[in-house]
Amino acid sequence: MNAGTTGASTPLLSIRDLAVQYRTGRGLVDAVRGVSFDVAPGEVTAVVGESGSGKTTIAQSAIGLLAANGVIPRGSITLNERRLGTTELVGLPERRWRDLRGLCIGLIPQDPGNSLNPVQSVGKSISESLRIHGRPSRDEVRDRVHALLEQVGIDNPITRAKQYPHEFSGGMRQRVLIAAAIANSPELIIADEPTSALDVTVQRTVLDLLDRLREETGTSILFITHDLAVAADRADSVVVMRDGEVQESGPSARVLARPESTYTRQLMQDAPSFAQTTVRDRASSRTPESPAASAPALPGSAPLLEVRGLRQEFGRGSDPFVAVDDVSFVVPRGTTHAIVGESGSGKTTTGRAIAGFARPTAGSIRVDDLEVTGLRGRQLREFRGQTQMVYQNPYGSLDPRQTLGQALAEPLRNFGIGSRSERSSRVAEVLDRVALPVDYAHRRPRELSGGQRQRIAIARALIIEPELVVLDEAVSALDVTVQAQILRLLADLQSELGLTYVFISHDLAVVRQISDTVSVLQRGQQVEHGVTEQVFTAAAHPYTQRLIDAIPGRSLASGNWII
Template structure:
């Protein structure tokens, strides 16, 4: 080996980071050490609060609030970063270290065009000079990131881009100066699995072509094992395990790593599939003549404005049909825009269908009067994707859970308080949370509160719209187990909306795969996973993170 190969591009030694309080200082990184070589991809894996993003922020000297490095060393290409002045560090950011953050909606300014923001990065990094040269470089980097018609896209705003397009814009900014190191902090966690795969494939191609090293931050061990040569596992500011990806996946040594492997939906999905194949495809069916939910030829049309007073029809849902037996789970699966959530809104009577039939326990929901619709909503409750957005920040947890009881005038104040305590216990939350507010809770706790609120009226049917997609794999695993326990205990029927077939494999009995408003495949979970008949379904299966990795000895 040459000296260049043996010398790491990034070397972190005994890194310590703390945050100052009014009277005390709290250390959050406790002696982190790792090495990343030129052209290599290293993944840092762990749940929220493990120190992944803090490590990344320390490398670029962008620690939030009162955070500061209290000890250790960060060397980039032989240069110590912790001792650099602010102007010196600003010259390294962008030019030598690119950064792709997690949430494109928070990290792209909504009032500036995409072109303005990309050109700003080009100018700041000194890549091009002069108005024309800066514009041409901005177009070039957008094209490199896979955005077609980049000249026109320059003039559009973030809200006019899809999630995948916004992430491509951030990747183009991160790679605009051809940096030696790219830090990608959960770059695709908010995207559909198929879009995620396209984005990661493209990012891998660009970094491979330019010889860029990648530090990938993720909570998904399956994704890390598929995309990185090496994995570092972090817990509570410590590195608890590190090594080659395949070795970590197949033979995790630390109990925390073992929990991450067990909780990763992609790995659990493969394990369940292998078990199904060994025993032969079996599926318990119910002969109940009246399903909890029956949908026939459900259709929804919208009118889309095209300019002036003109509008054109758009069919969001096209002749969708399915049944959900009582006490079972049907998963509606597909990419963003496939019509899944629109179906859920029509089942919940939030939107009216253009055509078709929805029966709840054999009764046509379109014939219900206002009083009957209110009664139906007591029996059918939603849990939405974003626990940050679905809880009122101005209402404490007790009032949030009691809100449906108040709206439907169930019980008096004392009985509602008792019901709140009972619900908190059902979702494994302590009673003392009643006086706290959503911002004081973790994402997993917030989603448990959302589930408790949905159960307040003792519904028969729960519609879960991407209810676990925003959560870390460990928290996601806890919520999925909780939902399974509640279904068994309360005989609940679930309509489970998701883009992630790995999660479906763990929780559902039956699956409807949706594409462009239509159901393209429908069957039991075992059937869909073992023998998908549609190319689109196979693409969704192939896009599961870690799908290409053999199961091997993973436990």
């Protein structure tokens, strides 16, 4: 999207000095302060920043969906639309918003899993906007729905329109949301993190679809994202937000290739797609004397984990579903092995088997000469003191009723480790190790940010001093700066403690940053594995090549940027 027409005389959307506040029990809280920028006709403007930066609040204000406790004390949002002319959106009555939403402004929400009515067919969900805006003929609505499904690349639209969201993959559900957003050919589409929950190849497909639709219809897009790599590839202009204020804005090529703001430069440095050094390199520069922080230990050195011929079937009968099929790899002690692939590739199933949470159908898993697959009862319990797992969602992995100190001490109690005072001391030590104040032991999960919660989840896994840690998408839900902090923390802990990691992820840019070796899974089969840098620079399998080609931000990272 970098060949736009920045500089059009009349912007489609013009935001000037916008301020937004939320009413809370503590009074009014500023969410957006004095924000100004334009969205030009036919172009993509990306608003980027961390959680809490105000980017989604701006999007909600521009489509009249601000939360009930939100107020706009000052500022202007002007829409210059061909059908309705120039309209001031701030203060617009709800009756007028009903005329605009869907017809002049379309919305693609973030989560395709929660944005579609589960008891309503896909076709009916798409048709709602058509009916609201004056297509009363049932045949006309049906034909338009089928045409929209075909336009967004969904095969067999007549059959698909009758199906329900649970029968669609995440990428297909996102396409349905795009079809609903463009149903009435609006001039402006607001896309709020539309690909953040998608695999890299599905993300690329959805972004390509938006590109194609924009080129065909001239639609403008206000793109809300925390992913600078996506903004670099797809946006004509960028607005960088922090704490409700604009840090920097302008053409993407200028802002991202030559950032002026210290904050933008930090974001660029933290983004894995743009990184010039690995997380291990940075850990090594701080602690060169540590064996784990030296050059990557490669297969051939002493292994901690050996997986041989792993197979996992689900279901009974003559035709079970094979989730993992003949996967084998070795992880040397003190190194990180990544398992990558799209959703449904068998990554998590493999990780759960390694951690002893699932009994594989066939194959061998050995951790430090202990055969895991045959463990039961007390032996399995003791093994889980040696191998721990950190999950993706830091909001769901902690008991909201427990203090953080109680949550951290629980594994020690379960394994009968130490007295109460000794457990308290170890809680304080592990909090310090993950760079959190000791007094956080008295807080509850709701008082922490997502990144802080993930630090607690990591601390909980480390408190019983395991040798092997399985991390299942442990940073995929985090903003880029928080993600960078967690990755540095993992590298530092590996350097200090000699930990061995199995790192499960669909984010290949992160995998390249943190891992020594990698296995690439496709539909349960290992199609490629080896030293990470070799796999990334000379991938042999077409699937691996396709995954690598889909990594966003590669044009800027390689310097192939036309300014």
